[in-house]
Amino acid sequence: MCLINLLLKKVGLERSITAGYTGHIMTEALIELAHVWKIFGEAEAATVAVRDVSLTIDKGEFVAIMGASGSGKSTLMYQIGILDVPTRGEICIKDHRISEMDENERARLRRDVLGFVFQQFNLVPTFTVLENVEVPMVLRNVDESERRERAKTLLDSLELGHRLDYYPNQLSGGQQQRVAIARALANDPEIILADEPTGNLDTKSGEMVFDILTALHDQGKTIVLVTHDPNLARRAERTIRIQDGAVV
Numbered sequence: 001m002c003l004i005n006l007l008l009k010k011v012g013l014e015r016s017i018t019a020g021y022t023g024h025i026m027t028e029a030l031i032e033l034a035h036v037w038k039i040f041g042e043a044e045a046a047t048v049a050v051r052d053v054s055l056t057i058d059k060g061e062f063v064a065i066m067g068a069s070g071s072g073k074s075t076l077m078y079q080i081g082i083l084d085v086p087t088r089g090e091i092c093i094k095d096h097r098i099s100e101m102d103e104n105e106r107a108r109l110r111r112d113v114l115g116f117v118f119q120q121f122n123l124v125p126t127f128t129v130l131e132n133v134e135v136p137m138v139l140r141n142v143d144e145s146e147r148r149e150r151a152k153t154l155l156d157s158l159e160l161g162h163r164l165d166y167y168p169n170q171l172s173g174g175q176q177q178r179v180a181i182a183r184a185l186a187n188d189p190e191i192i193l194a195d196e197p198t199g200n201l202d203t204k205s206g207e208m209v210f211d212i213l214t215a216l217h218d219q220g221k222t223i224v225l226v227t228h229d230p231n232l233a234r235r236a237e238r239t240i241r242i243q244d245g246a247v248v
């Protein structure tokens, strides 16, 4: 467990945080947020997108995040995924304090521990399906034959073995999202962060994506899923509700 409590003690916040951590002392916290704020803009133009969020997600949990449009879910996911740094507060991922890391260290942690799946797929349009899945491994300097083999295996397991040389715009939405999942899995991350991965999909493709996330959870991965769909959220182990940037 990260030493957030000690850190906060130094700045006199230990009393307010202790309550939030009760019950998590003996578990294996993988993601910890302590009094995280994200404020865009300044003065009258300021938007508080994440408001004093403290939460813990343990290794192997499947957590759903729900909340109205604009409530701050994506911004929160960006903080958890260290794609962004909070305005205030501390985040620990696998016992690494984000505030103590430089951008290179954060990029390495992101690459090795986190896999992202977005609503808009975010595939590289000029790369083939196979090449898209290879990208995270190129960044890790995995040699060509090994990364090609792993990308093929992942795509096969997601029933895309027959689309390796297609380009993203030649695929259905559900297929594109499965490529995005294969890419997220390329470096075998412990944590999968999925921000409305079924939001652009029909019900059947959405179910398939959800089933894949469930299977990954069964394999031991920690899943954080943003969804508007209460039927999907209900099937997660725990739901975190966000309103006006705060956990409610």
Ligand SMILES: Nc1ncnc2c1ncn2[C@@H]1O[C@H](COP(=O)(O)OP(=O)(O)OP(=O)(O)O)[C@@H](O)[C@H]1O
Binding pocket: 040, 041, 047, 048, 049, 067, 068, 069, 070, 071, 072, 073, 074, 075, 076
């Ligand atoms: N880069 C930014 N600059 C300024 N404001 C931002 C920025 N990103 C988000 N916001 C604001 O922060 C608030 C939360 O946005 P966010 O995208 O996190 O909401 P969300 O819950 O993901 O919504 P949705 O369900 O529509 O995806 C919104 O008011 C938004 O306008």
Ligand SMILES: [Mg+2]
Binding pocket: 073, 074, 075, 195
């Ligand atoms: Mg969003």
